[in-house]
Amino acid sequence: MTGPALDRLEDKCLSIVRVPARPARPRSEGLTVVADRGLGPRALDDLLDTAGEYIDVAKFAMGVSRLLPEALVRGKIQAYDKRGIPAFFAGEVSELALMQGVAKEYFAAIHDLGGWGVEVSNAQVAMGIGQKSALIALARDAGLEVVAECGRKGGVDWTGSAKLVAAEVKACLDAGAWRVLIQAEGLNEGVEKRNEGLVLDLVGQFGLGQLIFQAKEEGLIPWFLKTFGSAVNLDVDSDQVLDLESQRRGLRKRGVFALMAGH
Template sequence: MDTSLADKAFPFIRVAPRPAKPRVAGLTIMADRGMGSHGLADLLETAADYIDVAKMGIGAWRLLSEDLLRRKIDAYHRAGIKVFLAGDASEAAFVQGQSQHFFETAKALGADAVEVSSAQAIMSLADKCALIRMASAAGLSVVAEAGQKGQEDWTKSLSYVLRQIEAYREAGAWKVLVQAEGISEDVDRFKGEFVLGIAARYDVEDLIFQAKDAAAQLWYVSSFGNVVNLDVDDHQVLDLELLRRGIRKRGVFGLLGAIG
């Protein structure tokens, strides 16, 4: 069902419509870096309709009590938001030979998905694909990361990144997350041509792009429209939704031309 926010304030002001939740594309993935219950309640009160997936990031979930983590996951689910566990602690589980236990525990706690990445651990492509299959067998969806945190060099070989994505898809990954570092973070200029090279090979609906600054978000939405899936921070959710709705950074004339 399409929604033009008719149930929100000032319904007479037209905005660009887009599908209501549950969406299959144009997903907003929000990074939760250890938010407390009160902060989460405030966020959901204002932005729940615009968040599709909560990414429990940087391994901060390892510092929370099991009760708090479960309550947070339940709160997201009540708001129609899926949850996936990401971050360095999941890589520590791999190094310690605890991946199977990690996946089973994540599923038991109510997580919908996990991330397979190699920000800290040295991991071969075969290792990552084995983890994707293991997590899938445990009943979890998998977000597999393409690229390498802390390095810009990974963008020098588009062919290898395409090979990564293909391998992840063959192994059963739900989505492939394209790392921002090296594309829009820690670079002199945004590497749009590299992103377009990926989009020329794969449907952007099967990808998630990290976009933690306004310029990157504008580029992705302007280039791919509302089908693009973006990974943003919690304070950026409303900004991104305004951009998707044609209100922010585009201008009223463009908006009216598009929906009039």
């Protein structure tokens, strides 16, 4: 029985020096989700040329796609697709579409654009678990993959009950979500102390493979990697991709020689 193909960076610069291998794309764990906050075509080309092979999924973040010409958005989706990177749309516009009663039409429009998926969230809109599950099913019916986000924004304290968060995660997965993204705000961003216990509880119940954690603030990438290893799925900004990959490979923060033992 053979395992997944490994990427040992043998075609990269200074290949005489070995570094820890990682599963080659497409991979099921150790995913890097990049938040595209409005990269222009040339900036996107630069990102893909320098770090494209270390990106597993791209996210059109913060609703900025609503501000751009359709042709530009289509071109960006195609640019990602040519590098084997599926692209999905973040939940801000999804929540507006829900409030305006056009969720079905919105999902159809994303599919028409060539988008791979959509984020279904209730970060800023109050929504029951049943309603969220139905929205996930609606997006799936439109031919989209769903990244379901759990957590709230705007100072709402949503981390007090691990059981309630876990129930929502389970409901999203049962409804057909591809992965569940755990919102950082109120968990490990914008707080005096990170709620590491909730993160540990969720990983303990669902494992690493089904969850994605946001890790954009300073210190979060090394904490997640030190705690869970390189198989943890992380959502980072476009300027953090190479930093994250270097830490996954043990080139910084975690110590090269300890990781190299046995390789």
